Each structure stands twice: as structure tokens, then as C-alpha cells.
Amino acid sequence: MAYESDCWYAMIDEGQITEPVVQNDSSSSSKMNFHLEFSFQTIKYWVNYDDNSQLLMEDLGPSTSRFTWVDFGAVYEDLEQHLLTNLANYGSQKFKDDVVDAIIRHAHTIACTDEKKRSLVINIRRFLIYFVDGTSLDSWLNDGPNMEPASMDAIISLPKKEMDYKDNGDEVESCMVCLEEIDAGLVVTTLPCSHIFHDFCISEWLKRSHYCPICRFEMPIAQ
Structure with a gap:
């Protein structure tokens, strides 16, 4: 990962x-x-x-x-x-x-x-900054340059919403692309795998790689 x-x-x-x-x-x-x-x-x-x-x-x-x-x-x-x-x-x-x-x-x-x-x-x-498992660095570097971007249609169609938090002590979520907390009121995008990111962050990520940066769920690529 x-x-x-x-x-x-x-x-x-x-x-x-x-x-x-x-x-x-x-x-x-x-x-x-x-x-x-x-x-x-x-x-x-x-x-x-x-x-x-x-x-x-x-x-x-x-x-x-x-x-x-x-x-x-x-x-x-x-x-x-x-x-x-x-x-x-x-x-x-x-x-x-x-x-x-x-x-x-x-x-x-x-x-x-x-x-x-x-x-x-x-x-x-x-x-x-690429955060990787040191034992698999060589493998990741060999795969990285061959990553295909997600299709623009797939990126545009992803659901967006304003982030909100309930007063129930839930842990604040972080965007795993920029590593910053997702503040209430910011626009977030949800991938089909249910992982949530800042809208801008995940859009830029998917323009380079069609994989979810957390679980490597594969988004559609341009045909």
C-alpha cells in the first residue's frame, strides 16, 4: 500500500x-x-x-x-x-x-x-512525499510510473457533499492524500469504496492514478 x-x-x-x-x-x-x-x-x-x-x-x-x-x-x-x-x-x-x-x-x-x-x-x-512500505519500495516504484489515470467521466460523476460532524465524539476524518483534517463545511468526494477525501485532492490524485490511495480500489480508466 x-x-x-x-x-x-x-x-x-x-x-x-x-x-x-x-x-x-x-x-x-x-x-x-x-x-x-x-x-x-x-x-x-x-x-x-x-x-x-x-x-x-x-x-x-x-x-x-x-x-x-x-x-x-x-x-x-x-x-x-x-x-x-x-x-x-x-x-x-x-x-x-x-x-x-x-x-x-x-x-x-x-x-x-x-x-x-x-x-x-x-x-x-x-x-x-510517497508514504510506502519500505520492504516493497522497489516493487512500488516499478509499478508507479505505469499507473493509468481514472477516466474524466468517472472523476466528474463521483458524489460530492459538504463535510459535517455530529456532536457525538466521532473521530475527525483526515484526507489521506494531503494528510490534513477535513474541516466541517469543506467539500468532500466519496469513492465507491466509501473512502472520503478533499474534493480537490482526490480529483488531482485520480488524474494520475485510478487506484484509491487507501485500499487500491480501481476506478474506471479511459477507453
């Missing part, structure tokens, strides 16, 4: 950008014009689920970068849309919104305090 946790992390650095980009913007002299590098990397960990402190294997994926110039003197809504295009394929919408807001606030702060610093590196890291 194995299950996966998918976490996104962002850090804004005022350090040296790795590669220069030719500046063609006529507003390059503006104190609000910044050179940005978006650096992306996926980091995978395999951890023994019987002992969460035991790291079985680590895989640092290649780091890729995207460069752009941004005039932070523009209207907030325009800045937001421009920055979001650089984060289109990374993380949830809330994660991207939070990163964009942090970038804008950081740029405005240093523009007012230091006229020499006009570059930012936005490090985006995706951490994939």
Missing part, C-alpha cells in the same frame, strides 16, 4: 538571477520595473509509513527557470493577471493567488527602501 502527499512551497529571494535577460522595455529606468526569475523544481521523497522519520529515497528533479520583466507601478489587477500567467501550471489557485500577492507586496516594499535592488527570484518547489 502507498499514498502520496503533494505540497507546494514558494520563497522570494533578492539574490542573483541565474541568467541575464535583454531589457527591451522603454520603462527600464523606472524604479518599479523589476527583473523576475521564476524557478521551478519538483522534489520527491519516499518515506516509510511505519516510521515517518525514515527517508528511504530522495529524488531532486531538474530546476527550470522562466524570466520576465514586470512594472510594479501598473494597476494591481493587471499585475495579478500577468504574474498568474507565469504560475499557470503550478499549485492550486489559492497557492498562486497567495504567491502573486506576496510578490507584489515584496516588490513595492523594496522599491521604496532600496533603489539599487531591482531583481527577484521566486523559487517554487513542489514536494511529492
